[in-house]
Amino acid sequence: MLLISALCGVAFGYAAQRGSLCVVSGIEALLEGKSPRVFLSFLRCSVWVIAVTLPLAWLINGEQLDVIAAPGLITVAGGLLFGVGAAINGGCSFGTLIRLGGGDASFIATLAGLAFGYLLQRHAPAFDVSLDVVGPSPLETPTLVGALALLLAVAFCVRELMLERRRGSSLGRWAPERAALVMGVAGGVLYALHGSWAYTIAIERGLAHMRAGGIPDLDLALIFIACLIGAALGARRLDRFRIQLNARDVPKHLLGGTIMGVAAALIPGGNDVLVLHSLPALSPHAPVAYLTLVVGAAGALALSSRLRRRAAM
Numbered sequence: 001m002l003l004i005s006a007l008c009g010v011a012f013g014y015a016a017q018r019g020s021l022c023v024v025s026g027i028e029a030l031l032e033g034k035s036p037r038v039f040l041s042f043l044r045c046s047v048w049v050i051a052v053t054l055p056l057a058w059l060i061n062g063e064q065l066d067v068i069a070a071p072g073l074i075t076v077a078g079g080l081l082f083g084v085g086a087a088i089n090g091g092c093s094f095g096t097l098i099r100l101g102g103g104d105a106s107f108i109a110t111l112a113g114l115a116f117g118y119l120l121q122r123h124a125p126a127f128d129v130s131l132d133v134v135g136p137s138p139l140e141t142p143t144l145v146g147a148l149a150l151l152l153a154v155a156f157c158v159r160e161l162m163l164e165r166r167r168g169s170s171l172g173r174w175a176p177e178r179a180a181l182v183m184g185v186a187g188g189v190l191y192a193l194h195g196s197w198a199y200t201i202a203i204e205r206g207l208a209h210m211r212a213g214g215i216p217d218l219d220l221a222l223i224f225i226a227c228l229i230g231a232a233l234g235a236r237r238l239d240r241f242r243i244q245l246n247a248r249d250v251p252k253h254l255l256g257g258t259i260m261g262v263a264a265a266l267i268p269g270g271n272d273v274l275v276l277h278s279l280p281a282l283s284p285h286a287p288v289a290y291l292t293l294v295v296g297a298a299g300a301l302a303l304s305s306r307l308r309r310r311a312a313m
Contacts, residue, residue, distance in 0.1 A: 196269070
C-alpha cells in the first residue's frame with residue numbers, strides 16, 4: 001500500500017507542476033480577464049476524487065471520508081483569512097507545493113508559517129474555536145444519495161475523457177483539465193487508502209501527535225515527500241527546476257504561511273483539503289469556505305495591484 005501511495009503522490013505532484021494549478025494564479029487570471037480554465041479545474045479535480053474514492057472507500061469501509069460540518073462565521077473567517085494569506089504568500093497550498101518542487105527553498109518558510117499558525121490557533125484564546133461538526137459524510141455508505149453522486153461523477157468524468165484529445169498543451173505544459181484528471185485520480189486513491197492526506201492537515205496532525213508525546217504519521221510524511229519528488233520531476237520536464245533561495249521573499253512567505261495556518265486550523269485544512277477531501281465528502285461548509293477563500297485572495301490581490309499602480313505613478 002505504501003508503494004501505491006508513493007506512486008500516487010509522485011503522480012499528483014507531477015501533474016500539479018505540469019498544469020501549474022494554483023488558486024492564486026487562477027484568480028489572477030480571472031482578474032486580468034483571462035480564461036477561467038485553471039480556476040475551474042479545481043472543481044473538476046473534486047469530481048474526479050468522488051468518482052475514484054467512493055467505489056474504493058465502499059469496498060474498504062467508507063470511514064476514510066471526512067466528517068461534514070455546518071457552515072458558520074468560523075467558516076467565513078477561515079476562508080477569508082486563508083485567501084489573504086495565500087495572496088501574501090504568492091501561492092496557495094498547491095502553489096506552495098509547486099514552487100517547492102521547482103527548487104525555491106524560500107517556500108520552506110511557508111511550511112514553518114503553517115506550523116506556527118496551527119500552534120497559534122490552538123494556544124491563543126482569541127483563536128481557540130472550532131467548526132460545528134454535524135456527522136459522517138452522506139457518501140460514507142452506498143446509499144441512494146451516494147449512488148446518485150457516483151453516477152453523476154462518473155458521467156462527468158467520461159465526458160472529460162472524451163474531450164481530453166481536443167485539449168492541447170503549450171510549451172510542454174499540460175492543459176489544466178488534464179492536470180485535474182491525474183490529480184483527481186491519484187488524490188482519490190490516496191483519499192480511499194489514508195483518509196485526509198493533504199500536507200496542510202498532515203502538519204496539524206503531526207503537531208498534535210508531538211504535543212501528545214506520540215510519533216507523527218510517517219505515511220502522510222512519505223506522501224508529501226513523494227508529491228515533492230513528482231513536482232520536481234515535472235519542473236525538470238518543463239526545464240524550470242532551479243535550486244534557489246530568495247531570501248527577500250522569506251518574510252512574506254512566513255507571514256502568509258502563518259495566516260494560512262491559523263485559517264487552516266479554523267476551516268480546517270487549506271484549499272487542498274477543501275478540494276480533495278471536504279467537497280468530495282459533500283460537507284456543507286466546504287463551498288462556503290472555498291468561496292470566501294476566493295473572495296479573500298481576490299481582494300488581497302486587487303488591493304496589492306492597486307497599491308503598486310499608485311506607487312508607480
